[in-house]
Each structure stands twice: as C-alpha cells, then as structure tokens.
Amino acid sequence: MVKEEEEEESETLVDERKDYMLPFIGGKPTLRTARFLKPSVKSIHEAAQVPVFSKTLGYEKLVKCPSKVFFRGWRHPMKKWKQWVDLLLPLYKPLWEQIGIYESIMSSTSEIRRDSSLFFGLAELWCPETNTFIFPWGEATMTLEDMLILGGFSVLGKPVCSPLESRELEEIEEEMIEEHRRVGSGKSKKAAHQAWMNHFMESGSKLEHMAFLSLWLSRYVFPAFPFDTTRKGVFLIAINLARGTQMALAPAVLATLYRDLRFLKEQVMGKIGDSDSNSGMPITLGAPLQLMQLWAWERFPILQPKLNNLQSCEPISTRWHKSSSKLKLESVRMTMNSANSFQWRPYAPFVENCQSHLFYREKEEWVSNGSSLDKELQSFARFLRVCELVGLDCIEQYLPHRVAMQFGMDQDLPGDVPRVNVNSEVAWETYDKPTREAKLYIPSRHFESDVTTRYFEWRKRSMSGRQDAVKDIFEKKKNSEVPKRVPQKSNGNHKESYGSAPPGFHCKYNKVELQDSSDEDALTISDMSRLRRKQVSPGKEAASSAKPSSGTQSQSIASLITKSDVVRKRNSSMLGTESAMEMDNERKLRSRVLNPLSTNDYKEGEKSRGTTQVPGLELEARICRLEILIAGLKAKVGSKVERKPTRDGPSPT
Template sequence: MDEPKEDEISLVAEREAEMVSSPDPLIPIKRKAWFLDPHPASPQEVSRFAPSMRKNVSLAHLRESKVLFRGWGSPLRRWGDWVDKLQPVYGDLWKKSGIFDAIAVSTYKIKKDHSSILGVAAFWCGETNTFVFPWGEATVTLEDVMVLAGLSVLGEPVRGSLAGEFAEIEQRMVREHRTFNRSTSKKADQSAWMRHYMEGEGDELEHIAFLALWLSRFVFPGPPIKTVKQHMLPIAIRLARGTRIAFGPAVLASLYRDLGAIRDNLVVHNSPKAEPLVVWAPFNLLQLWLWEHFLSLRPDKQNLIDNSEPRAARWHDVCRKSDFSLVHSALESPEFLWRPYMVSLENWSRPSFYGDIGMWYSGNTTKDEEVRSFAQCLRAAELVGVDCIEQYLPHRVSMQLGLDQDVPCHIPRSNSTWEVAWETYDITSKNIAFYVPPQFFKSGITLNYSIWWKECISACSILVENDIQPQGSLEDIHNFQSKVISEKKMKKIHTSPSMKRRKVEEFYDGMLSDCLVSANDSVSGDNDSVESENLQPSITRTEQLQSCATKQKEYMKLKPSTYFDCKVRHNPEASQSVKLDICETDVITALVNEGDSVMMGDSNRRNGLGSAECYLIARQPGVHIASQEAKLKLEQVVEKRMMMKAEEFQLEMQIKMLKEEVAAIEARAMDLEPVC
C-alpha cells in the first residue's frame, strides 16, 4: 500500500505480525496482516483496556428474570397489504432513501426465543458494548444492521429540525395526529391510524402517515405502546422527500443501551414481587444475529429466499425454544461464525464489497455506495440515536469484519452533544483509506492478543471465584485486574515446582516414617499379619529399596505434581490397620528409609514393614491398608491408571504436533498467489 496522504484518514493498518489461529496458540506464523485502527502503540497500552470482568449470572437467576420486550415489532394484520399498495408508487423513492429492504423486513414475523436473548445479554459488557465470551469478544456491528435489518448506515442523522416547506408539512401532520387524541382511545393508536390512512389515494399525506407508522412500530418503538409517535413525523417527512437518513447507527445505539439495562437487571437479585424490566429496542434484530452466528441456536426449519428478498426472509415465521442451559453451553463454545454472510444463499445477492480479492480504496475515488457503507462499518465512532448516544468499537471485533485482531486500545468518548458525537461518525466529507478483505480470507489473532486475552480470562476467573466485584471507574477496574494478574504471576514464581518437590520430600522423610514407626503397637502380628506373611514372597531389604527407588523415579518423571500437598495421618483407634488420608493428589508415593523402621517389632519386620516400603495409594480418602495383598492390589490399580494417563499425554502431544503442522500448511497456503 502507498503511504497515506496528509489529509487522508486510514481506517485499516497493514503490517507484518506474528499471527495465530486461536486464543490457544501453537506456533505463531509471521505474515502480512490487516488491523482496524486504532491499535496499541506500546506494550503499556495493552494491559489497561481489557473488558470489564463482572459477576456471572446464574442459570437460576436467568430463569427467574422478568424482562418485557415491548419493541419487538410484529406486522399488523393488514400491514403487508399497505406495503404492497404503496410499493409500486414509492418503491424507487424507498431505494433512494435506503429503506426499501428495511420495509420488506418489517413484513416478516420474527419469533422470539426468550432464553437465547436473555442468555446472550448475560455476557454483555456495557463499557465496551461487546459480548465478552470465554473465547473472545463479539457484538452486533453496523454490517449486521445493514444485512439483517436492511437499514442504511449512510445519510443524515436522525436528529434535527425542519425548516421552510418541510416545517409547513410537519404542522399539517401534527394537526392530523392530534385528531386521534379526541378518539375513543385518546391516542394515535397504530391500528386506527392504518385504517384511517390506508383508504386514501396513495398521495403524499398517506405516504408520510405510512412512514410514521413504520418508524414508530419497527424502527424506534417507545412508550406509549402501539401508538404513532408525534416526534417521528419530522423523520417521516424527510424520508418522503427522498432524504437518506442513517438509521443503522441510531437503531444499534438503542440496542446497545437496552442490552446494558438487561445486563444490569440480571446481576441485581430482585425480589419476586419486583416490577419487570421493560425495554423498547427492536430486539428481533438481536434474534436474527444469534441465528446467523450460532449454528446450535438456529431453528431446525429455514425458508428459501425468493428473488430480490432480503436475507432476513429465511427466518420468517420459524421458531426455536431453547433451554437456558443449552444456550449457555452454545454461547461458551468457540464455534462462532465470524462471517456468516460469506455463505452463499440461493437468490440472495451479496453486497458488492464481498469480492474475490482484497482491495484498497481511497475515499475520493470510491463511488460505490455499498463499499462506502462497509467503510462506515470499520470506523470507531459515537452512534447517535433518537434518545441516546452509544460508543461503537469495531476494532474489538475485527474478525467479524474479515480483518485480523490485535489487542484493542482505548478510545475516549466524544458525546458531550449529539452534534459532537455525529462528527466522529460521519465520513461523507472525509478523505478515507481502507482495505476490503477478500470473501474467503481467514483472519486470525496476533500472538500478543492471545497472551492478553488469557490474562483477561484468568483475572475474570479469580474475581468470580472470590466473588469480588471491584467498584469505581473503568480505569480503576482495569488497574484492579492488572494487580490481580501480577499477584498471580508472583505467586507462581515464589512456588516453583522444584521448591514444591523439595518441601514434599522433606515432609515424607520425617512425617511418614514417624507415622509408620508409631504404628508399631497398632499393626500387630495377628491372623491378618500371618496371612499376609504367607502371601508375601521373600525379598531382601536391598531389593526392596532398589525397587522402591526405581518406582519413585518413574512416577516423579511422569507426574511430579503428585508429590505436593499430601498428608498422611495415623488413626490410633485402628487396631488392625494403618489409616491414611490422601488429599489433593491422584497418587502418593512414600519412601521409608531403612533407618526409620529400626524400632519396629520382629513380627512387623517379617511382614516387610521393617524394611523400605513403597505405598502406591489411589486417591481415595480414608483407605485402610489391612494386608499386604490389599497394598499390592492398590499398586496394580494405580500403575494401570498412571499408564493410561501416560498414553493420554502421548496422544495430546501427537494432536498438538498435528495442529502445528496444519497451521504451518495453512500459513503457506495463504502466502500463495491466487491463480488467474
């Protein structure tokens, strides 16, 4: 790529980087990569801006939660007829205004899967406006809004006042609106509104009334329910005159806002008598997003798309009722479709920016409206809604847009006024440069991101395990997370495996030998001892020592962790056996030196207790060693278990080597030039 010009704003950075294909890296591959700006300029910026780790929401609390989705706009009974009546007259104008597909989507019935909506809301992070899953971040992007809802991301802001002729039309429509206040319902009821205007001749007044109902029910629903909102009239008038309005960012802002409200409501344990939470955003968009990105949450049935129908037609009038546990399992699984719109669907035309090869574009030369729309999806900005402003951070979910993922850095808010916020979003007059990836490009993550994300998840698990919810600003939370991670690293340094092993060896040299010596009075040469003596073959003390040392070395090499945090305790009340309690290990290996058993009686020495012993005891608290035969059986069981673990370890290493080979092959394949 050429060097950017002085006045040019680059949305994508191209550079070589060490890349891996998942958060669990095998061998990083250095290749050319494409990242969304901004990205961290120094390592110090990396650790500060992790997503906020918050308390988990239990499945029981999800089932008890009460949320009402008032903005879920289903079509009125004769709404499709009204659309069919006006489309031949105003269809071209709808295309010019960028609402043709959105009006078509409003005729589809998208059924609600309550469990999946609430389940995914439990993963929402309001500070980053992303879902924070164990495997990474994801969110509803402007691209999703364009493709699924048919809403434009280009155009004028939804806010603003009218002047001149537009203002005169507004006054006329306001007078019309007020006549419904004198009706029986005392409000502009949507059904009554449609019956009143649908009988007209299809003039401009009817068209404005149609658009006002569409906006009030499907785009910006709000209280009072099922009414045509008076503040929608100015927007409807602008649309009726062919003005293109950026509905995409406004709708996405309302969705972000209400997801935050649901998440906050879920973490507060309200009483059963508490009032339900009411949200007004069009959550049917989130339902479509879930079905597109999570295969395991999709309905079994899907529709075939007819020519020129929007993509949402495949989900019309299909149903899926999921259990909360299934939803939770699906969301925690890394089987997330980063770019579902790359999958070809019969009769569905993909936008022109889904090309076969990667392309760089400059704002001054880009005339294709769809390509500029994709550029808008790449820009981090403030989303200006009708009654809210939310931050859009696509650089945190670059893989959803076909680009590579680096550690995201912080972007300060610019939302003092809606005009200031809109300036961060609008690229109409800006000279921009951006890269559109090829359709089948397989994006990845940097090695730095993989390390950073593991630290984020590690800090989250510590907070959850200790039921810690840090308070304060977002930066305070990030500092707290960094402190927890640092303390955990220091703890690992101070408790190295060699130190653990040395402490355990010292423990067994003294405590276990003392325990067996003091058991002389409890383990007597009664019938059990005689029976064990007859079963035990004659073995010299030197052979016992050599055998025991050999076994000990083998098990220490295979699983050194079995040598720590164990304790052996003698139960003086046991007259026929020595009772051993085993804690926090799979296997215990105890070596009794020859000098530790000189105080034992002759009967015990005949049974082998006076010489070196190697007890291999399976993880089973309160095991009674009543005879030498029992000990031999335990040894056999443990040996089999250790052999199985060794085989599992070898299989894991083989799988890891195969994954490394696959990753290397994929990297070489990506470096190959495409065949013309």
C-alpha cells in the first residue's frame, strides 16, 4: 500500500524513455532519450482515433459573401476606450499585473483587422472531435499557452463560474445590477457599451473600476447576446477581479473558441453547402476569434502582414495593430498544406523584451513541483495536462498530448481520453486537480522535437484513409453513368441532387471535385482532360487558343515532372520506400503526360465529354502523384502569356 502511494506521488506529466525517433517530415530513425506527454501508448491498436483529413465545401462562399457570418466577438476598440484605460492605468496597474489581466486589458486597445480568406482557410480544417486543426501533414491547435501569450489571459485562478464568498460582495453585485437597470432605462432599454462607459467614466463612483472591468469582459472577453450591451453575467467575475482574486480566464476563453469553431463547422456542413448560395440563415459567432487569426500569423510566417515595432513590455498583439493582409483562399490553403511552413514554437525565441517567460529556457531542466513552484511554471504545467475547459456557458475538451511538439516535447501515439463534462464542477476538477508530480520537465527553447516511428505510421493512416476514399469514387465513376440532375421538391422549393460522395469530395453536375491537399493546389479530373485536349485539339477549341512557341509546352511539362521528382523524393522520405508497383505506375503516368492523346483518342473523348474517366491511368499512381503534376500544368497552361497567332492556327506540340 505504501509502495503504491509512493508511485502515485512520483507520477509526472511527462514520460521519459528511450525510443526510436525521427524528424516530423521523415528521415532516418535514431535511438535516444525522449520525453512524451501523457497519456501516450505504444500500440497503434490502443491509440486514439486517427483523424482523417478532409475539407468542407462552402467556405469559398463565405469568403465571397462574409455577411453570412457575424463576428460579434471580434471587437475593435471603442471610441474613448483607450482614454478610459489610460485614466485607470496609474491606479490599478499593480493590481492588474498581480491577478494576470494587465496584458489582456492593454491588448484590447489594439485593432486586429480580419482577413476572411485566412480565417476561413484555417476554419475549414477544424476537427470538432479532437478540437484540433487537421492539416494534411499532422495536427495542431490553439492551446492555453496561446491564450496566455497572445491574449494575456491568466491560466491560474478560480473558475469563472465561482460565486461571491461574502455578503459584502453580494451587496456590491446588487448595486451593479441597479446601475445596469438605470443605464438601460433609455429608449434602447438596454445598457449599451457606449452608454455604460459614458455613465461611469470619470464619475468618481466607487463602482467605476468594477464597471470598467464589466465592460472589458462583456466586449472583449465574453461577448454574448444581446451584443453591444454590458452583460450582467460578468458582474461576479468583475467584482472578484476588482477585489484582487485571480480568475482563470484562459481556459474559459479557449472553451468559447472551440465551441464557436464547432458551431461554424456544423453550420457550413449543414447549410452553406447547398447549391443555392443564398440558402441558410446567417451564422453568428460570439468568441474573440481574432485570437485564431493571431495564432495563424504566428504559426505561418509566410502569411504574416507587415509587423509593427514592439516596444518594451508591450503585449505581443501590439505587433499586429491595424495590420492587414489581403490573401487569396487558394494561397492560404497551399501554405497550410506544407509542414515546412508551420512554426511549432513561435514564442520560444522571443526573448528581446519582458515577454520572455520562465518556461522558455536555454537548457532543459527538471524542476521540483509543488505549491512552492513559480506561478509561470505552474501555468506551464497546466499547458500540458489533459482536462476539461470550463467556460461561462460551455465545457470543452483539451487534448495537448495530441500536439506535444507545440510545447517542445516529442510526439508519441496519443491515448484515448473519455469525456467527463457532467457539469462545471466535475469538469473543473480535471483542470485544477491537486498537483502530485514530483518533478516537472522544462525543455530547452532551442530543442527540435521528433516523433516516434509508430506515430509516423499512425499519421500515415489518415492519409491512406483519404486515398481509399479517392479509389472508391474513381471505381464507382468507371462503372456508372454521370449522375443525372434530379429536381426534388421540399417545402415548395426545388433542390437538385447530384449523387452522394465520400468525405472530401463533392459530386456536382458531371465532375468530381477533389478536395485534396498536397504540396500544390487540388485540380479536378475533368480539368485534366480539358488540358490534354488543348494540347492536340485541331478544332475550334485549339484555334481559339494562342499559338505557343515550338517546344515550349513539352519543355514546361518536362520541367514540371522534374519538379515532381523533387517532391517525390521528399515524400518518399516521409512515407517510406516506394514499392516496385508504385514506381511502375508512376512511369506510366509520366508517359501519358509527356505523350498527349492522339487524334482518335481526342475524337473518342469528344463522344464521352462530360465524364470523369481518363483511360489508361493507374489509380494508385493517380492518387499519389496526380495532384502535384496537374496543379503545375494548370498554372502553366492557364497563365496569361503573350503568344503570336498565325493564320494556320497553332502549331502542333
């Protein structure tokens, strides 16, 4: 019994053991000592469910028509808000720093301008089952570390649903409610943000500080319906903060982000995917989703706009004040498809000002854990623990062991974690359970994490599952006719059915759109057939195109295949040595691309125009290499290059 208690006391969040490790993008395995987040397993059969990468259609419509989504929690600074912050700063800055809200309050004075393409390009990769972004190369997510660094929210403290602990504080709450009723007695019948600020700012009232915190919470932290009004539900938090009680705002804010991304995903899958672009009710989101855009800018440097100079001790969000980036959705997708574009630990090298934290160390170290541990290291321990996040009106699961490389740890197979969100009290116990760890491992900020060989295989399964879906759809299309447009009546409205499709595909009219992502943009099979017809068509289609110079097209195709060789070698290092069958299929694919269809083939293709069949191509080779080759062809053929036409039409390629 005593031995079991000793083992329980020595339990740690980090599991240290020797294992065969290799870089995330692939390479030669090496045996070394590695550190993994718990729970991790050593068998693929015991691991958590493999997330299958798939895109959801409909986000393109939201980018073109952003009025379909209302970002009620994405708030810009109010008029005179910074003035009110500057008035109270000399009086309450020490208190704000003590309870961990100083950086968040200062961040509320920054204006983060929304980039719709960046936001929706990232949101379409959200997986509600794991609360992670499922990229083609792996998983990543917003964590408690991001809430602390980007948002300035405290990880430690009491839950946001904590009641007031004395009669004196309850009386203050009653006074706040009475003031709320007085401000809302005008024509609007609600305590609007601007009216609330005008009522309390420089009033000399003993409630001014609590009123200030209530407005900050209602507008920039926990916006709720009706929007633009001061929320009575935050009075408890504001009173506790004003009295010096630290509140755990970081898990509550992160829970609202997870909740709204799940809601957006469900709405897009259920409504915006209709053929009618105007169908579906508008989507209203209340979380401070500007934090997700900041997360994307920090993690994908190539997508960053111009940075502002950061002064000493300013919040990190100040770097993005009024910065804007005008990106295209296709560019965002291509960038996010590459693992080399992603920064696993963007904050670790950031040590030139006071934002450097104690958990970003020069050398790795095991430190003694317990109640005497520094608050920043206690926060770091919370980053690593699997738990439930308690918000004001939601509970979400937090799974950092799936993204261990974001904390400087090595990645192993993540274990399955059951939900325990019975109520907020039970959920909070998973977050704030007593610390039993004897030691806490702090990695070096220069350490480059690796993955185990079994995790590498486990991750490949998500890609193979997607490839199986591609095989199924191509096999069905080979043996069936083009799905017919069958109008259906539903509540007096006509809808069109185009047949069913597996996850990642959308059957529409006479083509199958492959919503797949590799190192290049996706391209439909019908587009590929059209590109080939352009190479040899002697009819109107060829005559309408400009004449290329002799040998230009074949040279460009050869250069693309050379480029594909480079990509293939890189992918080969990631996915292992290719079999002889795969190599043979790829040689067939090259031969088909370098040798355009003959005139007879073209005529036969004209008879069956509208189908997705491309005879002669092996399915396996098409799945593994087609996206890269054809995307390059589309870029070359579709580019606007000036060419000289002749009377006889274009010369043969």
